[in-house]
Amino acid sequence: MKASTHRVITLSVALLAAVILVFTMLSVPRFFTGSPELFYTPASATLSAEQPVPVTGLAQEAALPDAQVLASKLDAILAPASDGTSFSASVRDIETGQVLYSQNAEQPGTPASSLKIATAIAALDALGGARQLATTTLLDGNTVILRGGGDVLLGDGPSNDQLTEGYAGIETLAELTAQHLAQRELWEVSVWLDDSLFADAQVNPEWEQSLFTTNNIAPVYPIAHYAGRVSAADRAAHETDSAGRVQQIFTQALETELTELAAAKETSSQPSADEPKVVADGRGAYQGGEKLAEVLSAPLSQQIKHMLLVSDNYLTEAMGRLVALEQQLPAAEADTAVERVAAEYGAENLSLIDTSGLASGNRVAPAELTELLVNAAASDNPDLRQLAYSLPISGYSGTMAMRLSSATDRGLVRAKTGSLMGVATLTGVVVSDAGRALAFSIYSFNPDGALAPHRPTIDQAVSTLHACGC
Known part of the structure; x- marks a missing residue:
């Protein structure tokens, strides 16, 4: 021992x-x-x-x-x-x-x-205790891959190292990703969600259904915001698909960031950019891609x-899965x-x-x-x-x-x-x-x-x- x-x-x-x-x-x-x-x-x-x-x-x-x-x-x-x-x-x-x-x-x-x-x-x-979990974006052609690395405490806004929930922010990840896309003159992209880290271990078959209906747990994914809840509010409801929701929020944020960069380009002497368009398209394990950006979670x-x-x-179950993978x-x-x-x-x-x-x-x-x-x-x-x-x-x-x-x-x-x-x-x-x-x-x-x-x-x-x- x-x-x-x-x-x-x-x-x-x-x-x-x-x-x-x-x-x-x-x-x-x-x-x-x-x-x-x-x-x-x-x-x-x-x-x-x-x-x-x-x-x-x-x-x-x-x-x-x-x-x-x-x-x-x-x-x-x-x-x-x-x-x-x-x-x-x-x-x-x-x-x-x-x-x-x-x-x-x-x-x-x-x-x-x-x-x-x-x-x-x-x-x-x-x-x-010092380990931080990365949520990453990669690029393959015109596809941005959003890959979950186990952080289920993402926030919807900018990263804030004064918080635990929201230490890593979806908005910050979108901003960093948009900057790389703009440099490549990529204004129309799709977002693929790679939430494969936990494979099919979303729901424990021994959990009683009442645990879901009483808001005690939800399907567990390796990427989520607010520990799988709709917001950081006290007793907020769990998401039925927390990973899919993060994909939606990131897609919207990425289009907003690209639109702002395109507008800024039009006011300069550079040629105007195409109208940005970002759509969520696809989900599952994704091989390959060039790393664009990442945000790191609060230390474990x-x-x-x-x-x-x-x-x-939800957070405890994510921790257990990370221990298994380790x-x-x-x-x-x-x-x-x-x-x-x-x-x-x-x-x-x-x-x-x-x-x-x-x-x-x-x-x-x-x-x-x-x-x-x-x-x-x-x-x-x-x-x-x-x-x-x-x-x-x-x-x-x-x-x-x-x-x-x-x-x-x-x-x-x-x-x-x-x-x-x-x-x-x-x-x-x-x-x-x-x-x-x-x-x-x-x-x-x-x-x-x-x-x-x-x-x-x-x-x-x-x-x-x-x-x-x-």
């Missing part, structure tokens, strides 16, 4: 990590607006500035919680509920890897969107932070690709159907997720060591904005939520009252299929982890 030799970290490094974790939690903006996770949880909150988070107990030597005392507290909270809901949980100390609490922790369950932590680790390991570390904050299923696997085997990387970081028993957690048939034990968090924190890969800082913050950001938002919990938990019919999960890192950074993963399961059952109970358990000076 990549991280097995790094698990034991010196106490001074652990304390510094805990201090940095708390400081980072407290220094982020107090509201965040993003796209929904499954069965949308509001991703924005406005909090009173008059109630700062109290930070206590950061001593030079932070004590481990007493496992027996912790068990007595958590057992009472996570006891089976009267409606048949059962719980499973794993808690581990990040510095030492020591198991502090285990309740059915080795039993595989449905992780829901907590699975996105495994996909994030796989993407950062296989691709690297930035994209993954966005993915985890708003629990974006491993020389078909994009349709993204689940296998993520399983492989997870095994390298100690989670050897993942049984996946997809990479976003939408499929109810995914099977991951809570202990596997805490294993990943512990080994990521001890990794020699700096992108993975920073993973916890990309998770939503309790009471502040993303899908955690309305969770654990009391004055005693706000800002002290970073976690990934998960919600499906019959399932609720929460996986992340919490700082104990004594100053220890603890990895946790808690599942609830209701056999009657209640939506996200007993989330308040899970939150109570995590709050107990923070408050426990035991």
Whole structure:
């Protein structure tokens, strides 16, 4: 395992990590607006500035919680509920890897969107946080080929490196392409869409149809704007054909840019240009062509932070497919690709159907997720060591904005939520009252299929982890 030799970290490094974790939690903006996770949880909150988070107990030597005392507290909270809901949980100390609490922790369950932590680790390991994805145009005769390279966060306007969605802009790509065409006196062209990177892996056959009708996912292509949505607006509807829509927007933008260049030429002493005409014509894999222009996505570390904050299923599925391709696997085997990387970081028993957690048939034990968090924190890969800082913050950001938002919990938990019919999960890192950074993963399961059952109970358990000076 990549991280097995790094698990034991010196106490001074652990304390510094805990201090940095708390400081980072407290220094982020107090509201965040993003796209929904499954069965949308509001991703924005406005909090009173008059109630700062109290930070206590950061001593030079932070004590481990007493496992027996912790068990007595958590057992009472996570006891089976009267409606048949059962719980499973794993808690581990990040510095030492020591198991502090285990309740059915080795039993595989449905992780829901907590699975996105495994996909994030796989993407950062296989691709690297600095990787940027290119959307490219090429020229073959009078055909402009628009080729998707995996960036599904294109914006419709000019590129803007202050954004994650829209870091690369369709308008900028059209402008750069038009300049090259004008130099060649090419004013009438067709646009061919090469969206072949993911082959036929647009839809997972295990996804229930209701996931599409409830706006949780759409067919996944290697080129899309706003993570497959019609706009960057909060809870905007998914496109039924996001790649085709990008082709339309680019075609219109390219004709506009060429028209402006032709008009500018007519006002100069040069011979007038032909009336520009650009049409969308064709789609599929395209061999050959001379490269004209490209726009690059936000670095993957930035994209993954966005993915985890708003629990974006479309973006996560694109990441999984890119991991598969990096491993020389078909994009349709993204689940296998993520399983492989997870095994390298100690989670050897993942049984996946997809990479976003939408499929109810995914099977991951809570202990596997805490294993990943512990080994990521001890990794020699700096992108993975920073993973916890990309998770939503309790009471502040993303899908955690309305969770654990009391004055005693706000800002002290970073976690990934998960919600499906019959399932609720929460996986992340919490700082104990004594100053220890603890990895946790808690599942609830209701056999009657209640939506996200007993989330308040899970939150109570995590709050107990923070408050426990035991």
